[in-house]
Amino acid sequence: MSAVGRKREIPGTTVFDGEQAMKGYALNKMCYSFNDRANRDAFVADEDAYCARFGLDPQQREAIRQRDVLGLIAAGGNAYYLAKFAGIFKLDMQDIGAMQTGMTKEQFKAKLAAAAR
Amino acid sequence: MAKIVGAITTSHVPAIGGAIAKGLQNDPYWKPFFDGFPPVRHWLAEVKPDVAVIVYNDHGLNFFLDKMPTFAVGAAPTYANADEGWGIPQVPPFQGDPALSWQLIESLVADEFDLVTCQEMKVDHAFTLPMALCWPGQKWPVRTVPVVVNTVQAPLPSAARCYKLGQAIGRAIENWDDELRVLVMGTGGLSHQLDGQRAGFINKEFDLRFMDSLVQDPTWATRYSIDDLIELAGTQGVELLNWLVARGTLGPSVRKLHANYHIPISNTAAGLMVLEPAR
Numbered sequence: 001m002s003a004v005g006r007k008r009e010i011p012g013t014t015v016f017d018g019e020q021a022m023k024g025y026a027l028n029k030m031c032y033s034f035n036d037r038a039n040r041d042a043f044v045a046d047e048d049a050y051c052a053r054f055g056l057d058p059q060q061r062e063a064i065r066q067r068d069v070l071g072l073i074a075a076g077g078n079a080y081y082l083a084k085f086a087g088i089f090k091l092d093m094q095d096i097g098a099m100q101t102g103m104t105k106e107q108f109k110a111k112l113a114a115a116a117r
Numbered sequence: 118m119a120k121i122v123g124a125i126t127t128s129h130v131p132a133i134g135g136a137i138a139k140g141l142q143n144d145p146y147w148k149p150f151f152d153g154f155p156p157v158r159h160w161l162a163e164v165k166p167d168v169a170v171i172v173y174n175d176h177g178l179n180f181f182l183d184k185m186p187t188f189a190v191g192a193a194p195t196y197a198n199a200d201e202g203w204g205i206p207q208v209p210p211f212q213g214d215p216a217l218s219w220q221l222i223e224s225l226v227a228d229e230f231d232l233v234t235c236q237e238m239k240v241d242h243a244f245t246l247p248m249a250l251c252w253p254g255q256k257w258p259v260r261t262v263p264v265v266v267n268t269v270q271a272p273l274p275s276a277a278r279c280y281k282l283g284q285a286i287g288r289a290i291e292n293w294d295d296e297l298r299v300l301v302m303g304t305g306g307l308s309h310q311l312d313g314q315r316a317g318f319i320n321k322e323f324d325l326r327f328m329d330s331l332v333q334d335p336t337w338a339t340r341y342s343i344d345d346l347i348e349l350a351g352t353q354g355v356e357l358l359n360w361l362v363a364r365g366t367l368g369p370s371v372r373k374l375h376a377n378y379h380i381p382i383s384n385t386a387a388g389l390m391v392l393e394p395a396r
């Protein structure tokens with residue numbers, strides 16, 4: 001989609017725009033449902049059935065199955081909604097950061113602390 | 118006439134809620150952050166606002182992508198937090214000020230800000246945590262008006278547009294025929310990026326320049342496009358738009374009463390400022 005012209009390339013960054021919002025709609029809608037504990041419990045009880053209910057496409061389903069954060073973003077996931085998915089597993093944002101950058105959590109925390117210098 | 122007593126701009130990282138609930142304010146990790154707030158509370162006790170207009174972005178609690186307003190104003194009698202998906206500790210509900218909400222709505226639409234109005238609205242951590250940082254007893258002494266800016270789904274409103282929204286909110290308040298003392302809050306930022314290979318990106322130099330600009334040169338950030346701001350401050354650092362709205366309400370010149378800046382809280386460079394209009 002290039003209705004509004006050429007996209008800016010920002011290294012390591014996916015801007016959540018209309019194209020991503022369309023691609024990720026089902027995935028983000030499922031993650032939005034995790035605002036309710038009952039829905040989180042239903043996901044944990046039967047992940048396949050829960051994903052099917054929201055109509056995830058195969059790419060999204062696989063990324064959910066693998067807990068693959070970069071894959072979820074590539075499949076249209078938005079960070080704010082994916083955070084609710086991460087919440088099910090009690091993962092915090094530093095866990096998520098480490099997963100995306102191929103670091104251990106301690107390495108990722110050290111990287112953050114280094115930004116203060 | 119109503120009067121803006123000043124603005125507080127602060128980060129709103131969800132982990133702050135957990136730290137408050139666990140009483141970690143003096144923990145070595147958290148202390149440099151929480152130590153920024155006693156001067157804010159001291160100032161609030163002096164200026165005694167009646168109402169807080171809180172400019173923030175919703176993170177998928179009240180709004181989903183099915184309907185995503187660029188700007189929205191709450192006009193509800195009360196606002197409550199809810200489970201945001203990771204079991205954030207809850208805070209008591211907030212009293213609204215529907216009369217001031219509708220004054221903002223009338224005035225902003227007349228000023229060509231065609232916003233969404235919400236007579237029911239859940240408020241998320243971006244609203245509740247700054248309130249809890251200002252009033253840790255969580256007995257809210259102010260009524261509240263939420264103003265929500267889309268920082269979630271591009272296209273986002275430009276920095277220039279956000280500054281102008283702040284100016285328009287300032288006019289709406291100053292023209293309100295009621296002797297109210299109004300606090301403005303702008304929450305979010307500063308630089309951080311949660312997603313992608315660049316997760317963990319923080320830009321101290323940019324943040325400090327931005328904070329300085331709010332005092333010295335308030336439209337400095339309006340030279341940047343949204344893509345520029347994402348590159349400079351991170352995909353979520355663009356929440357600094359909420360700070361620009363808050364700054365815009367204060368008029369051309371301000372006094373900086375207090376500031377704090379600390380890296381990191383969670384994945385975020387945490388900023389805090391208290392600004393007062395220079396009259």
